[in-house]
Amino acid sequence: MNEEETLILDAVDQFLDRDVRPYVRQLEADDEYPQDIVDAMKELGLFGATISAEYGGLGLGAATYSKIVERVSAVWMSVSGIFNSHLIMCAAVERFGTEDMKRHYLPQFASGELRGAIALTEPDCGTDLQGVRTRAVRDGDDYVINGNKLWITNSVQGGVLACLAKTDPDAEPAHKGMSLLLVEKSMGYTARKLKKLGYRGVDTGEVQFDDVRVPAGNLIGEVEGRGLQQILSGLELGRINVASRGIGVARACLEESVAYAQTRKTFGKPIAQHQAIQIKLADMATRVEAARLLTDQAAAAYDTGERCDMEAGMAKLFATEAAVENSMEAMRIHGAYGYSPEYNIERYYRDAPLLAIGEGTNELQRIIIARQLIERNPV
Numbered sequence: 001m002n003e004e005e006t007l008i009l010d011a012v013d014q015f016l017d018r019d020v021r022p023y024v025r026q027l028e029a030d031d032e033y034p035q036d037i038v039d040a041m042k043e044l045g046l047f048g049a050t051i052s053a054e055y056g057g058l059g060l061g062a063a064t065y066s067k068i069v070e071r072v073s074a075v076w077m078s079v080s081g082i083f084n085s086h087l088i089m090c091a092a093v094e095r096f097g098t099e100d101m102k103r104h105y106l107p108q109f110a111s112g113e114l115r116g117a118i119a120l121t122e123p124d125c126g127t128d129l130q131g132v133r134t135r136a137v138r139d140g141d142d143y144v145i146n147g148n149k150l151w152i153t154n155s156v157q158g159g160v161l162a163c164l165a166k167t168d169p170d171a172e173p174a175h176k177g178m179s180l181l182l183v184e185k186s187m188g189y190t191a192r193k194l195k196k197l198g199y200r201g202v203d204t205g206e207v208q209f210d211d212v213r214v215p216a217g218n219l220i221g222e223v224e225g226r227g228l229q230q231i232l233s234g235l236e237l238g239r240i241n242v243a244s245r246g247i248g249v250a251r252a253c254l255e256e257s258v259a260y261a262q263t264r265k266t267f268g269k270p271i272a273q274h275q276a277i278q279i280k281l282a283d284m285a286t287r288v289e290a291a292r293l294l295t296d297q298a299a300a301a302y303d304t305g306e307r308c309d310m311e312a313g314m315a316k317l318f319a320t321e322a323a324v325e326n327s328m329e330a331m332r333i334h335g336a337y338g339y340s341p342e343y344n345i346e347r348y349y350r351d352a353p354l355l356a357i358g359e360g361t362n363e364l365q366r367i368i369i370a371r372q373l374i375e376r377n378p379v
């Protein structure tokens with residue numbers, strides 16, 4: 001890491017201690033959008049973390065970015081959602097957008113003035129995105145979009161989204177008829193906030209498009225039919241993000257358990273002296289370290305520009321399962337206090353399962369890993 005990256009990580013630590021940690025419990029309890037935290041994130045440049053400097057971003061590589069996401073998620077995972085989804089949208093624009101689109105949008109995205117979402121999932125399809133029904137029909141200089149998206153993070157508080165829509169419903173194979181369009185809220189979609197088990201504070205919504213007119217120039221890329229491919233390539237970074245969130249949550253569970261186990265006494269000694277608890281702590285710590293190594297490896301591959309769907313898939317799978325397992329173990333170690341909102345453990349326990357679902361379920365990650373194993377090792 002160079003000096004600039006070290007300074008950025010120090011600034012993130014200060015931001016977390018000053019602007020996030022003291023307020024998490026109340027914001028979580030109220031399920032309130034953390035506007036003051038978002039304003040501090042703008043100042044810090046987090047909304048432009050992975051956008052190139054020439055478009056106003058910090059131009060960080062995945063390796064440094066993943067360390068930011070781990071730190072943020074160890075304090076409040078919801079905050080990471082506010083800039084992660086936004087940056088996946090930004091990556092699609094920067095990789096595939098026209099120069100005009102990049103010059104117009106990326107500086108606004110990098111400053112956080114215009115924050116966004118990725119709108120893929122629909123009521124009838126999530127894993128199998130070829131089943132998308134939202135339609136974008138070319139009409140003169142516009143596309144007209146009709147359809148419905150579900151579970152879209154940042155759709156209520158954000159001002160723009162990258163929407164995956166069918167531009168040619170008869171295309172064979174189906175993915176060749178899918179395109180990605182950048183749609184601003186001012187163009188007419190509506191979004192309604194949904195209730196969730198965890199991941200509170202950050203808004204996840206249902207989005208409705210009724211004859212929403214979008215300029216044809218907002219198609220990402222020069223030609224139709226590349227949308228699924230574009231979004232899937234962006235998901236490599238997305239999966240490294242989610243793996244980093246998993247490390248953050250798994251690490252927070254570990255650190256709070258190590259501290260608690262040394263103060264809580266049973267049968268005349270701290271529970272940390274009981275072997276049954278020591279075994280849990282050892283397994284939790286091992287999962288955190290292993291998850292970080294896998295994620296570092298995936299981030300390094302991403303930064304060299306190599307295809308890394310297998311590496312990102314392994315990191316996502318392992319790190320998010322580590323978060324789920326560590327949150328359960330932390331709850332056992334904390335006994336009844338783990339079940340109470342006075343401690344953070346119940347929040348980790350509610351947040352962790354999302355990581356196994358979002359950005360491609362862990363079942364899907366196993367399929368991606370297996371396919372790559374076979375493709376890379378032909379006989």
Ligand SMILES: Cc1cc2nc3c(=O)[nH]c(=O)nc-3n(C[C@H](O)[C@H](O)[C@H](O)COP(=O)(O)OP(=O)(O)OC[C@H]3O[C@@H](n4cnc5c(N)ncnc54)[C@H](O)[C@@H]3O)c2cc1C
Nearest residue numbers: 118119120121125126127151152153204358359360361363
């Ligand atoms: C809090 C939250 C935030 C979200 N944010 C966003 C967002 O910002 N943007 C967005 O587009 N989406 C978002 N999602 C949606 C998320 O990406 C999907 O829920 C996820 O992709 C899974 O899709 P699904 O829920 O439709 O499950 P389904 O696709 O219906 O899958 C159901 C089950 O079947 C399994 N399955 C499916 N196919 C196979 C197969 N071939 N082999 C084996 N098992 C299989 C799945 O793994 C899963 O266990 C969010 C979801 C949540 C809960």
